[in-house]
Amino acid sequence: MRITQGQFSFLPDLSDDEIRAQVDYAIGRGWALSVEWTDDPHPRNCYWNMWGIPMFQISDGAAVLYEVNACRKANPETYIKVNAFDNTRGVESMVMSFIVQRPTVEPGFGLQRTEEHGRTIRYTTHSYAANRPAGQRYDA
């Protein structure tokens, strides 16, 4: 399967030039950029690991690409995303987020059902990769 979180998961994986164009768009609007990675892409996992703190008031998109590549090198076979943050009053939240690296194999998620009273079912989404310890989840 292919996890479809983020802005561009239905498109072919972005090249570094394409990532740079998106980063430049964010910089042009005064947004801060950050890089995050995880080996637990559960849809409710809203806290991926931060690759350093967000880059505020940057003017050169190359710096973001540098961090993306450093993160890739340190964390191969994980998910990495680039986020943009807008601190304008009334927004103060993420305004862009797109995946820039995926593991070679994405085993996906299973759905566990617990039957309850009536026909009610409680659902739990379970990541197959998370069966293995952190750090070994996407090893061959």
Next chain:
Amino acid sequence: MNKPVEGRITDMKERYKGGVLKYKQMGYWRPDYEPKDTDVICVFRITPQEGVDAIEAAAAVAGESSTATWTVVWTDLLTAHEDYQAKAYRVDPVPGTGEGTGKEPQYFAYIAYDIILFEEGSIANMTASLIGNVFSFKPLKAGRLEDIRIPVAYAKTFKGPPTGIIVERERLDKFGRPLLGATMKPKLGLSGKNYGRVVYEGLTGGLDFTKDDENINSQPFMHWRDRFLFCMEAVNRAQANTGEIKGHYLNITAADMEEMYARAEFAKSLGSNIVMIDLIVGWTAIQSISNWCRKNDMILHMHRAGHGTYTRQKNHGVSFRVMAKWLRLAGVDHLHTGTAVGKLEGDPMTVQGYYNVCREGYNKQDLSRGLFFDQDWCDLKKVMPVASGGIHVGQMHQLITLFGDDVVLQFGGGTIGHPGGIQAGAIANRVGLEAMVKARNEGKDIANEGPQILKDAAKWCKPLEVALETWKDVSFNYTSTDTPDFVATPTAS
């Protein structure tokens, strides 16, 4: 301050001697009045009956929407009556009406209401005054509430959207692109199991949300509990298939509040992140369910079913921009606000005005978009506009150009009607959407290059190619009935 105004009787003995006076004599026409920052201000489009003077008609609207009755009553003198009187303070002819135009004369009447007239946090109370009696009033042929300025002091008494755009996106973990939805079709007749199948296919294919239609409640073909159970199976399966959060707007509209609460509670117990109501449930029910959603971390989707009975006719009723303002105060998270390019009524600039009402922290006066007043929303949360009704992926560039990122684009027929199946329809829409957002961010002029951007993506995405071919000639080019009436005046430099 108290300089004499034409018509207004200031001598108290004369004013209250009993009998019938003109409204302007009673003090409802006050051209010298300067609205206070705490006043509610309304602009009504009025069409006086033949022979009725425009100013007297405006004064009558002010009177009938505040303290007046048809005759003089001495009991006014027991009150600080001048404060309770609404004050018509400005009357302008509507451009393009009246003598020489072949259209009967219409006027914009500006009326100010003191804040003491209104109960805090109650749309029911505000509407009972402002649109209570006046629309049936005989001296007017027709009247329409075009716009309203809610003072900050009053706006602050409303809780507003229970979730708002920002928190909704954080809960869904979706940023930087419009959300994608679809209304389940056919609206009526599917069993719970078949209905859930459509939900499952749409969400697995790539939609963020699917939606009950306005008149899906609990009919013989599909009991509400059955619908909720099958839909939540579909939502959870789709979530596992994609690793992405999904939702289905479960319509909890019912005959009474007790039943609405019961349906809301069941939706919550099944793990739904969103519920839906129709506008026709009424203001009090809307505010009640909004409170419930606030307490229960639920997004509230508002389908504006029935709004056309208020909003469609340009000379009579209530403009949708006013409805949108009331709904933002009352507290809904999603609001259908039109598509401009789809099958339902909507002039593009006017529709953009509604979007601004939903999404901006401060609306500047913008007559070209129908906004008569500055409106400070004093940090009230933002409402996510929903574009739904006869739109398809071939219009993606127009939709994103018109409405930006904070909108739910709902392609119902444009998903389910795809010749390759519902999943293929959803894929086509999502690929079209992402390709367009990416291109816009790269600096492409999508308004003009949009069709080519879609064609290029269709080269590697068969479902998109089929969608573009299927709906290539579909457009709904009818003249809008509701367009702003103003004459652009050059700004003095």
